[in-house]
Amino acid sequence: MRFTETPLSGAFVVEFDKIEDDRGYFGRAYCAREFEEHGLDPTIAQVNLSGNFAKGTIRGLHYQAPPHSEVKVMRCINGAIWDLIVDMRPDSPTYLKHFGIELSSENQKALYVPEQFAHAYLALTDGAQAFYSASAFYTPGAEGGLRYDDPALGIDWPIPVEIVSEKDASWPLLG
Structure with missing residues (x-):
């Protein structure tokens, strides 16, 4: 596996090495030992699958508070x-900075x-599906969020946001 740190300290793009033959390919998508070495x-407490009917559907920005x-x-x-992340660590030099990357079934x-x-x-295609692990169980009372269109964040989404839940549209603005 290859780990490339993003401009936000502690966040990484993870790629696996493909072994290909006439049947197709194989690669390790996750290895606890390799994660620890980096x-x-x-920890994996739960694994989630999220499907989206339409391109332009956004989910987030969500976080769970300590x-x-x-x-x-x-x-x-x-x-x-x-896929987009925002650093919410108040003591971080990249506090409220963001990083985005295209994740696809192809790459x-x-x-x-x-x-x-x-x-x-943000779904870039109709029928986009995300599969993700979480290190802690979802705790409803600990959930927080940021508005995807908050001017204080200055996020330039690659396509227009067309579908957003009422909950995600109603998070308060930062400033």
Whole structure:
């Protein structure tokens, strides 16, 4: 596996090495030992699958507040998504900075999202599906969110946001 750190400290793009032959390919999508060797939390408490009917659907920006913070490892298994994270660590030099990357069934990249990062993804194709692990159980009272269109964040989404839940549209603005 290959781990490439993003401009936001602690967040990594994870790629697997493909072994190909006339049948297709094989590659390790996850290895707790390799995650630990890179200083990453290998814990998996739950695995989630999220499907989207239409291109332009956004989910997020979500996070869980301490002590219920969670690590996520995001992967797109059908179609393509724009995966975006925002550093919510107040003591971080990249506080409120964001990073986005296309994850797709074609490029097979994953994004390691550290604790105390807000996370969202935007479906770039109809039928996009995300498959992701979380290091902690979802705790409803610990959930928080940021508006995807908050001017204080200055996020330039690659395509227009067409479908957003009422909950995600109603998070308060930062400033």
